[in-house]
Amino acid sequence: MLVIHHPDQALHDPDQVFRTGKFIAQPDRAERYRVFLDIVTQLKLEIAVAPLDQADAIAAVHDRDYVEFLKSVHSRWIEHPDYGPVVIPNVHPTHRMYRRPTELLGELGWYSNSTSCPIVTDTWRAVFASAQVAVHGADRLSAGNGPVYAMCRPPGHHAYPDLMTGVCFLNNAAIAARRLMRSFGKVAIIDIDVHHCNGTQFVFWEDPDVFVASIHVDPSLSAPYYAGYADETGAGQGKGANFNQPLPWATGNEPWLKAIEAAVSRIRGFAPGALVVSLGFDAGAEDPVGTFKITGDGFAEAARRIAGLQVPTLLVQEGGYLSPALGGYLQSFLTAFEGRAS
Template sequence: MKAYFDERQLGHAPVHYFRRGAAMPHQEQPQRAEILRDMLIREGFEISPPADHGLGPIKAVHNPDYVDFLPDAHARFVESAGPEALAIPTMHPGRRRGKEPRDIHGQLGWWMTDTSTPLTEGTWEAVYWSAQTAISATDAVAQGARAAYALCRPPGHHAMRDCSNGFCFFNNACIAANRLRDTYGKVALIDVDVHTGNGSLDILYERGDIFFCSLHPDPATYPTFYLGHADETGEGEGEGASLNLLLEQGASQDDVLALLDEGIGAIRAFGAEALVVSLGFDMAADDPLAAVNVHADGFAEMARRLAALDLPSVLVQEGGYLGPSLADNARSFLTTFREAIR
């Protein structure tokens, strides 16, 4: 199973963000990707740099105006506010009536939902190559590979069609799923990151050709809030093609695996011909953002069950932060998946 990664993804280096009203160190650090990359090398994975597929696959999923806003947004912010200011929105348009302003500070609020996606000098290059990493892994699978792993960083599953959210700028998993539709009639996207795949839900909610399933704690009481409730099952052509499986905070490994089986059953019933996995290791019991209690053997069992679907699969990295077991959990999942598909 080949892996894809580009060192330019390390360029996004946010220092802090605001959580519960307080400034704190930003959890989504370049070191996350370095830990995962080094584990891949130790375990004998072939790591390839992604090809440059341009903006077309990204704009096929995201609002093109949002995509076009990002390349020079940091430079424009620095010109306006100075290099010491934090490039986050400080005003928002509310429920989205109105029009995009021309002022950079107003634009930040228009295209960014929260303080967790501060722009840095290297953000654009990092998010661009994170998306290209997902696209290259997808193309490998579309061209016949049984599976490929995209070490995407920054992650993507909170990014909505027209805004950043929750550490995420481009929704790499949705970009992958949409591109797989060029080859396969029905595609499933399952999200096993501990947080709601709210961006994926937003993007896919009215599509019937991509089935979306997310396992996560109840968004009524756990971030990212707002989307991911059990009664959100899709609209229009997408009615019945979204499935949110809710965990209790503090859920055990067995609880998680039982819900995973439910999601896998739904994927089989949908008749999926290919699979994308939004792969988060923040379900780990010792993750800094922990809410449930999965351990290394649990991640291995998740890999076995997903591999048993016997579908062409793109594994797209999402969360999993700088806890002590990050490398072990990633190794357990990825090496188990690799062995299971041989």
């Protein structure tokens, strides 16, 4: 297995996030990047650093105005002497508000639906590097290398074409899938992060050439709340190419693996040329998110079932947060995916 990463991914490292009326520890710390890199190094996998030279690939998914905003927002923010050290919005439009403002606070709210995406000095460099890791991973897969693990961080599957949300800024999996379509035609995405891939679903909602399957906690119980229900199956030409399986709180290995098998069966029927796995470990029993009860053995079995599709596969890292078990979850998945002894 080939692993792609870039050291700039560790530059975004805010230590707190504002939720539930208080500042709490930010789950997406840069240490996650180092944990993942340590594991792939220990496994003696081939590791490559992504070049940062494919900026146009981002525009295949994201609005250019939004990308330019992400690049410039921190420098604009620090020009205000009364603003704090971290860029966090305090206003947001609703469905009754349709005009994008140009004033900084209004524009920040327009491009963000929550306080979950704090921006610091080098956030853009980290976000851009993460997307470039996905792009380079897709290119290496297209060149005949595979499977490929794009060690993306920050994650991306919640990001919409013009919206940051859920600690996601650019949608790495969607960018990679668009890239892979150039070589493989139809592409499938299976998302096993504990949260629904609302951004990815939105990007491909009407696209008949991308099948999106997501296994996640019931959105009536947890974020993203507003998408991820079983009756969301796509629209227009993409009708039927979206497959959501929301599961209850505290789901364990057996029902989770059954849902993965159902997604694998649907993907097999779709017959994609390539597969993107949005690889989240926050379903883990020891993950601080504390939602599902998936064990290392569960992740290993998921890897075996997904690998059984036997199509060129790009693994794109999503969630999975700091705990003593995090590295073990990654090791279990990667070794099983390759059919290696753990």
